[in-house]
Amino acid sequence: MSLSMGACPHAWQQHHLHHRGRMWAASPAFRRQLFLLRSLAPTCADGGRASSSSLRPHLMYAAAGPVYEADAEAVVRRITPPLDRARHKGQAGKIAIIGGCREYTGAPYFAAISALRVGADLSHVFCTKDAATVIKSYSPELIVHPILEESYSVRDDERESVSSSILAEVIKWMERFDCIVVGPGLGRDSFLMDCVGNIMRHARQANIPTVVDGDGLFLITNNIGLVEDNSLAILTPNVYEYKRLVQKVLNCEVNEENASEQLTALCQKIGGVTIMRKGKADLISDGKKVTQVSTFGSPRRCGGQGDILSGSVAVFSSWARHFLLSNEQPKETSVNPMVLGCIAGSLLLRKAAALAFEKNKRSTVTTDIIEFLGQRFVVSALDFHLVWQSFYLKISFLCCSLEDICPAGR
Ligand SMILES: NC(=O)C1=CN([C@@H]2O[C@H](COP(=O)(O)OP(=O)(O)OC[C@H]3O[C@@H](n4cnc5c(N)ncnc54)[C@H](OP(=O)(O)O)[C@@H]3O)[C@@H](O)[C@H]2O)[C@@H](O)CC1
Ligand SMILES: Nc1ncnc2c1ncn2[C@@H]1O[C@H](COP(=O)(O)OP(=O)(O)OP(=O)(O)O)[C@@H](O)[C@H]1O
Ligand SMILES: [Mg+2]
Structure with a gap:
């Protein structure tokens, strides 16, 4: 990846400050170029070293003002990574999902199988004993560890020892993972929450990137220290999870008028984390800038799509990290692999959902979407669809024209 693009996006931005909003909104190609410049080039105004508290005014504008549409396909x-014959098992990614309890077995399965379908080599699930057999029976591809416990199965006097042995069991594996996803189908049992808090602390010490979703967000909303100042943490809240996070951290209500400012403020207040606010458009920020993915997916809102997303984001952010490390980035670069991972995951889910909906219409369920996660297929199928559509339109137009010249029946 070339990082030596000449123009400084911020200088350019200042010059055009008065045209903001309308121009960006008017031209997708323009926004695409700007995003690529901003995401793949160093921020020249501050040498990329701006901390959330030392942003200059025009950078504040960049952080608090417009939302840039990401060139997600380019990302x-x-x-x-290429499918290289020289690679061995594990090099394309080892992901672990911490989730799955008596009530929820679908969510951890969706996240884990999506990680594999996106292209990871190994996908583990750490869940409660009740959930393990069920999850295993969904798929032989997953490596399932029945190690978590809920309060009802642990006596008060055993809590400490059970908690330590759970942590010890996870630690044995932790260093091998490229990313963990905490929360899909985890439930909210208090003992379980405490154990998972310990797992998160350990992951952080070991520098393992952590995607926090579902009930993991419930856990961190009530214990924000678990992710505070962790630049390897990604939070993926849905509407309600975001609402709870804003109320707790910013002590106010969600403000749709200033969505990007509020998201930036939330990231900055927590410190270092990347947040993807899911919704009609997925808004992504690391506290420095806000980008969005608004490619239309599907009108179906069946449960489980967020789980696909969390598994996909885990894989893509690992790939982005490896990509940036192996391409010798200048130290001052502002590219955040966690942001790139969110952008890529969001696009993939949306494209897969669009294709699943085209096939299954109102009966589309999450399993149908997972079928379409083969990204090469998603992209080429969509391209094919567009080509076919335009070909079809041209043919129809030609037929209409012929009809005009030589009406049928004459
Ligand atoms: N197949 C599976 O196993 C799946 C399992 N899943 C797992 O389920 C777990 C919980 O996750 P979640 O997303 O359901 O819970 P969350 O976001 O806390 O609450 C959402 C609920 O809030 C309610 N609500 C409505 N309006 C509201 C408002 N204005 N402000 C506030 N609340 C409002 C509304 O409920 P209602 O009031 O309609 O009863 C809505 O349903 C988690 O572990 C997840 O991974 C899922 O991944 C799906 C697939
Ligand atoms: N109103 C919407 N219009 C279009 N797409 C949406 C909309 N809301 C969510 N999405 C898409 O669905 C994906 C999942 O978001 P959603 O809000 O359903 O997550 P979730 O509630 O956590 O899902 P889950 O049921 O897995 O827990 C998002 O990435 C987004 O792309
Ligand atoms: Mg969810």
């Missing part, structure tokens, strides 16, 4: 293409 996917850049960070996806």
Whole structure:
């Protein structure tokens, strides 16, 4: 990846300050170029070293003002590793999901199988004993560890020893993972929450990137120290999870008018984390800038799509990290692999959902979407669809024209 692009996006931005909003909104190609410049080039105004508290005014504008549409397809293409015959098992990613309890077995399965379908080599699930057999029976591809316990199965006097042995069991594996996803189908049992808090602390000490979703967000909302100042943490809240996070951290209500400012403020207040606010458009920020992915996916809102997303984001952010490390980035670069991972995951889910909906219409369920996660297929199928559509339109137009010249029946 070339990082030596000449123009300084911020200088350019200042010059055009008065045209903001309308111009960006008007031209997708323009926004695409700007995003690529901003995401793949160093921030020249501050040498990329701006901390959340030392942003200059025009950078504040960049952080608090417009939302840039990401060139998500370019990001996917850049960070996806080639299918190289020389690679061995594990090099394309080892992901672990911490989730799955008596109530929820679907969510951890969706996240784990999506990680594999996106292209990871190994996908583990750490869940409660009740959930393990069920999850294993969904798929032989997953490595399932039945180690978590809920309060009802642990006596008060055993809590400490059970908690330590759970942590010891996870630690044995932790260093091998490229990313963990905490929360899909985890439930909210208090003992379980405490154990998972310990697992998160350990992951942080070991520098393992952590995607926090579902009930993991419930856990960190009530214990924000678990992710505070962790630049390897990604939070993926849905509407309600975001609402709870804003109320707790910013002590106010969600403000749709200033969505990007509020998201930036939330990232900055927590410190270092990347947040993807899911919704009609997925808004992504690391506290420095806000980008969005708004490619239309599907009108179906069946449960489980967020789980696909968390598994996919885990894989893509690992790939983005490896890509940036192996491409000798200048130290001052502002590219954040966690942000790239969110962008790529969001696009993939949306494209897969679009294709699943085209096939299954209102009966689309999450399993149907997972079928379409083969990204090369998603991209080429979509391209094919567009080509076919335009070909079809041209044919129809030609037929209409012929009809005009030579009406049928004459
Ligand atoms: N197949 C599976 O196993 C799946 C399992 N999943 C797992 O389920 C667990 C919980 O995750 P979640 O996303 O359901 O819970 P969350 O976001 O806390 O609450 C959402 C609920 O809030 C409610 N609500 C409505 N309006 C509201 C408002 N204005 N402000 C506030 N709240 C409002 C509304 O409920 P209602 O009031 O309609 O009863 C809505 O349903 C988690 O572990 C996840 O991974 C899922 O991944 C799906 C697939
Ligand atoms: N109103 C919407 N319009 C279009 N796409 C949406 C909309 N809301 C969510 N999405 C898409 O669905 C994905 C999942 O978001 P959602 O809000 O359903 O997550 P979730 O509630 O955590 O899902 P889950 O049921 O897995 O827990 C998002 O990435 C987004 O792309
Ligand atoms: Mg969810």
